Amino acid sequence: MKTIHMRHADLQVPNMALGLLRIADLSDDEVRALVTSARDAGIDYFDHADIYGTRLHECEERFARALRLSSSERDRITLQTKVGIVPDGGYYDHSYDHLITQVEGSLRALGTDRIDMLLLHRPDALVEPEEVARAFDELYSSGKVRHFGVSNHTPGQIDLLKTAVTRPIVANQVQLSITHSPIIAQGIAANTPDSDQAAVRDGGGLIDYCRINGITIQAWSPFKSGSGESVLFDRGRHPELTERIDALAAQYGVEPEAIAAAWITRHPADMQVILGTTRPARVRAAAAGSDLPLTRAEWYGLFSAAGWHVP
Template identity: 35%
Template structure:
């Protein structure tokens, strides 16, 4: 039986799976959203709701703000929807514009405040349920961040806060200065992105030095009741129908194993891939990135499946491409 989500333990009635909305809004340009973009959004929302998903994950940069604009139109078309779902968004990345040489990260207080005002305007709502700080900013002043988050909470614009792509040490630094608890950490985790598992089994072994996943991050989140969310949990379809041409043998073999398990359990490869994450006792919440209704509904069985310890390890070792010590 799956463990309750840390979010649920905090009284937030989030679904076991969330829908990531990065695919909404069309291209990453400055063109206005279209009726077709909005139609696609409605279809994705309907598919998500049909399998019990009530949490939707955004970021201010997704399709340069157009993903949130699509959702804003959905709220206009369905005004009761806002109070029936949980909205999470992120800020802190500044996308490259003409004349820039790179994207940059910005956790300055003013940028955070301005970003949230933009998010609320595009969504057409007075508040968001959770705001995540998107990627670590090397120039971050935690006291400045704390002041901005305090202002957002006091104004009723954000109910809860979290982070994305951060280590335990980075979370601890922020939490030292912030009164509000950080309740989410969204990380890249999937059956293809397994460094979060490798980090734990490789302590005091030679391979550990080559693993960049920060040691202790999962453990810290579990101890502090911080919701671990997995972005990219479907591994861009590697194990559920995407072409495997030019993929390494371990990926090909793992895809075959996933399909075999799906056939044996009478479900879909997508459900098996998500169930592998959700079997972990950390109560990981996958944030699926597809907005294709068929692929969304293909995930329906994920929270009903139980993988045995052997099945879990067989998938892990196959993806890893090497036996455990």
């Protein structure tokens, strides 16, 4: 498993992580099998959120109850969670009180004394950077959170936080797959007349911004086709892409999941892929793409087959 350096945290982590969004209905044995498959593949980074499950902290609790990690076992993994979404209210909340309350809930649910990485889950339009800074400083000084980041944030939203937040922004978790890659496609089509692909929808140059500022991009839903539930392996929806993926999978002796993951890990931004599957076999298949050396021609070929324009 290839590792990447999270610059502002001085952490060396695998370029793939396991997301625990869908484990609420799994048995303890199934959770352990899933986590074991990840660990065996070299993945020791686990991604949670307070809203995962049918109630707050449910998946965090399921993870802790199924694994019952000893202190030494806890030290060998990296735990990440996200806060800021209020699902019952249908709004976002980055106030000091909400952040502190939800982190305390995550600590209890995970049965741990610290969270290695805390992300603000979605941008809060009513955010007051000073409140976020106060929460981050308190959580850090108390040892409850070691590092901080964001999710689904634009460059401008990150810069706004940085007007007050003194703790480094280490990561930004955003949706990214071959078929859902506007943050890449926009730059490729920049200055192209009459191209909707060139339209700026992320505040402008998110990937370049993160590279310049040492922020690790974490790619969620790496196999999803877009905003719906369909996946990019859907032959009816993406016939040219699936044909190209299958050809590359046969060429490299891997499963299609490895090619889809490798398209992301091949990018020089040193991104981290968040695998949201509950199937151990799919974890193992995707892990083979951790350091798969796609050529430029292969990478751009997949991009074009997904329907993106290369001027």
